[in-house]
Amino acid sequence: MNFTGKTAVVTGAGRGLGFSYAQVLATLGTNVVISDIGADKLGAGGDGSIAMEAAQTLRDKGFNVVGHHGDLSSEQGCEQLVATAIHTFDQLDILIHNAGWVGYQAIEEADTTFIGRAVDINIYTPLWLCKHAWKHLKQSAAPRVVLTSSDRAMYQQYARPGLVAYVVNAVSPVAKTRMWGVTGEPENLKPEWVTPGVVFLASQHCQDSGYVLRASNGQFTATRFVENPGVDYPVNLARVKATSAEQVAQLWDQIKEH
Incomplete structure (x- = not known):
């Protein structure tokens, strides 16, 4: 796959899944904006070095990557991230919202801070990002938006107390x-x-x-989502194996079968 000349914004990309997405896109020729607030495991605080060091790691390999440190729980923060992409690369083709936060709290103990944090990053952030990215995405020949969900949200048997x-x-x-x-x-x-x-x-x-x-x-x-037979969640979904984006493309008809 050739992503040469395309520009992608990846949120929560300083570490883990987001960094993996950013790294592969960069190797395929994409200009990438790595956004990460650098929060701790509880979703609190912020460390600006996380996004910057991740971006530097990829730049050292010769890729076109910039880091962005900002709070995406507000519309202003989302607008500023999109502006960073446009200012740096003059276009936006791909938006991947990987940043998220989940906490465990019994419903009878739920408080405004807890609910607000979850709603901001998981609901408002993708809306604000899409709002400000849309006019730029419409100028792309192949605009794409990828959001993130959870098996615990889709499959009842994987639910846990506090969720x-x-x-x-x-x-x-x-x-x-x-x-x-x-x-x-x-x-x-x-x-x-x-x-x-x-x-x-x-x-x-x-x-x-x-x-x-x-x-x-x-x-x-x-x-509701029903699990396939023979699944050993999460290590074996008992479904179609693929090791590259090209294989996913080739097997897509099988992957999307019900």
Whole structure:
């Protein structure tokens, strides 16, 4: 794969996964902005040397890489990161949001600081990054945005105490209400035709968790990620093996099979 001339921003790239992403992209010809606040294992504090030293390591190998140290939990911080990419490389083609934070706290002990930190970096940050990157990405011939999720969020069996938000049930309703701009009684997609599913989820008869109940027009389907047989999580997903981006591309039809 040839990424020559493209520019990528990678958040949380001073160490771990983010650094690996940045390093491979750089070897493929990408100009890379390594962004990292340098927080500790609890997500607190900041060390500006983390991003700068990571960038220097790759520059020493001859790659076009710059470091960025900043707090991405605010819109201003995200705007400043995008501005760094544009100022340095005059374009932006790829945004990889790898930075994240997760803490373990019982729901009955949840406090504003804990929730705020999780919401800022995991929800607001990708939105602010995309907002300020969008006008530049639209000028790219092949713009790409890659966000990050978690198996613990997708697979109920991997949930852990303190991460209860990952395992509650949810409803995805479709009904003609004021949000549709509908007044009066609709002929179809009636709100009351969604209600039986929600009442069931709220009842003692519902013994499952981690489901999203799709409800529309009196029809229901409950979905959640189901693990493949033979999985030894996380070391063996019992699925398609690939050792390079080229192999992933070649095997993509198999990888995306349900």
